[in-house]
Amino acid sequence: MPTSAPPQSLSVVLLAGGRGQRMGGRDKGLVHWQERPMIAWLHDQVRPLTDDLIISCNRNHEAYAPYADHLVGDDSADYPGPLAGIRAALQIARHPLLLVLPCDAPRVDRTLLDELLALAGERPVMASRDGHWEPLFAVIPRSLLPSLEQAWQAGQRSTQRWLKDHQPVALTCAPDDPRLSNVNSPQLIE
Numbered sequence: 001m002p003t004s005a006p007p008q009s010l011s012v013v014l015l016a017g018g019r020g021q022r023m024g025g026r027d028k029g030l031v032h033w034q035e036r037p038m039i040a041w042l043h044d045q046v047r048p049l050t051d052d053l054i055i056s057c058n059r060n061h062e063a064y065a066p067y068a069d070h071l072v073g074d075d076s077a078d079y080p081g082p083l084a085g086i087r088a089a090l091q092i093a094r095h096p097l098l099l100v101l102p103c104d105a106p107r108v109d110r111t112l113l114d115e116l117l118a119l120a121g122e123r124p125v126m127a128s129r130d131g132h133w134e135p136l137f138a139v140i141p142r143s144l145l146p147s148l149e150q151a152w153q154a155g156q157r158s159t160q161r162w163l164k165d166h167q168p169v170a171l172t173c174a175p176d177d178p179r180l181s182n183v184n185s186p187q188l189i190e
Helices: 038-049 061-067 082-092 110-118 142-153 159-164
Strands: 010-016 053-057 070-072 097-102 125-129 132-141 169-173
Touching: 010 038, 010 082, 038 053, 038 061, 038 097, 038 110, 053 061, 053 082, 061 070, 070 082, 082 097, 082 132, 082 142, 082 159, 097 110, 110 125, 110 132, 110 169, 132 142, 132 159, 132 169, 142 159
Parallel strands: 010 053, 010 097, 053 070, 125 169
Antiparallel strands: 097 132, 125 132
16 A cells, blocks of 8 residues: 655645636535535545645635635736646645645545555656546645746646656546546536
């Protein structure tokens, strides 16, 4: 059974900076799933792993603050996507590895996190299922920040394309793995 990285070697970012368009404009991380905000489910899973928990959010800072050590936001007001949140988190991350998770995946469990972290090293790790990358379930070495800055300045906004440039290690998951399912529309809220 893989063991997770000790808290002192891992930073975590929970990505909650989107517009929530498929949720009718609601802030997805704060939408309740099984009677709790989705961000609370993720917080419970990652808090034991780190002393550097970052939430990337562009609104509702007061609501997110109890779940994080640090809050970051995009440096532009046009919601440029998840790569902006990853970039902001890498700039302040205190540890060599950054675990990246989306705020709307409340079924993430410790086993998935341990499996991602067991593969961590010099290259990024990304979950994959049914032949498709899942770039928001990843572990990124902080040493890749200069590469991200260069790509960002060149106009790159795709997390997947940028990570694929670094030959990521794949964590292959089952095609129907519920842990990777995003609760991103009102119909999916239980």
